[in-house]
Amino acid sequence: MKLTHKNIDSIIREARRDRDMTQEQLANLVGKKRSYISRIESESGTNIKLHTFIEIIQKGFGGNIKIEL
DSSP states (O other): OOOSSOOHHHHHHHHHHHTTOOHHHHHHHHTOOHHHHHHHHHTTTTTOOHHHHHHIIIIIHSOOOOOOO
């Protein structure tokens, strides 16, 4: 998935829904609480560390993030 002008909340929510996962299932894979995943998805991902975002992508979705400058 190439990301351009999306918010973190949309990225995580869409990736989770594309995989027919619940917030609880994603939270279990990542080692977080369901309420944390819910908060990220509903608050535009405004309070998430880059490390946590990468962890969700890798552990939760089996993906990688490439950052280019």
